[in-house]
Amino acid sequence: MVEKQIAARGVKDPRVLDAMRRIPRHRFMPTDSQARAYGDHPMAIGYGQTISQPYMVGLMTEALELHGDERILEIGTGSGYQSAILSHLTNYVYTIEIIEPLFHETDSLYDQLETRYPGYKNIHRKLGDGFYGWEKYAPFDRIIVTCAVDHLPPPLIQQLTPNGIMVVPLGPPARQYIMKVERVTDEKGAVTLKRTDVYNGVSVKFIPFRNDQGKSYSSQGE
Ligand code: SAH
Numbered sequence: 001m002v003e004k005q006i007a008a009r010g011v012k013d014p015r016v017l018d019a020m021r022r023i024p025r026h027r028f029m030p031t032d033s034q035a036r037a038y039g040d041h042p043m044a045i046g047y048g049q050t051i052s053q054p055y056m057v058g059l060m061t062e063a064l065e066l067h068g069d070e071r072i073l074e075i076g077t078g079s080g081y082q083s084a085i086l087s088h089l090t091n092y093v094y095t096i097e098i099i100e101p102l103f104h105e106t107d108s109l110y111d112q113l114e115t116r117y118p119g120y121k122n123i124h125r126k127l128g129d130g131f132y133g134w135e136k137y138a139p140f141d142r143i144i145v146t147c148a149v150d151h152l153p154p155p156l157i158q159q160l161t162p163n164g165i166m167v168v169p170l171g172p173p174a175r176q177y178i179m180k181v182e183r184v185t186d187e188k189g190a191v192t193l194k195r196t197d198v199y200n201g202v203s204v205k206f207i208p209f210r211n212d213q214g215k216s217y218s219s220q221g222e
Contacts, residue, residue, distance in 0.1 A: 001025070001038040006058040013062045019088035020058055027113065028081040045079040047102045049207055052146075056178075056204065057082060063167045063180045063198040064142045066090045071137070073159070075130030075209070076146035080106040080123075086144075087119045094137050095123060096130040098212060103127040129212050133159040140164060148176045148206035150218035157183065157193070167198070173218050175203035
């Protein structure tokens, strides 16, 4: 999977590739689809949610530029696969999931896997609405949003460190672009957001960033 689908398509960060070689992706997928876990396609993870294909996970993870001591917040724990990768790349992982049964399933999966993969103990998990971030542990050096939104949630910008990076699928419900948003703070303290499309203008379709009533945060939301 890593050589053919991820490295061959341009993901270079050796730490990201190494983490993706080590993580047992099938363990994070529903039992009846584990045999397909390493294929080049998104997968259903239950409760109407999906996880991106491995390449997209690699691309977004690389864009986070993790070196090992960053505090990272993930919005949308889902299957837990993305945060498992993050826990190989840094010691401080915080993740929020809004769908209660999915949160509990993934929480107990981590409890089971912790004996074999002690790094998962570093994944702090919360049931809640990620739109508001996680004030208690803010600020974060990095934030990754794994659901689609058409504007940057202001609380997440506020919870980013002065030179922090956020990676987010940004755009209306029909299509988004994978944006790397760097919070750049000049010597006078003025903040600008520098945006780069890390997928070279190719659009993607992520599942919506929703509130606890199940409504999308995007203005044209379903
Ligand atoms: N990172 C996940 C991808 C899951 S898909 C993985 O590795 O499997 C995106 C997830 O975002 C879904 O589980 C969905 O329930 C969740 N989500 C949507 N809106 C959210 C919100 N406001 N707060 C937290 N999670 C949210």
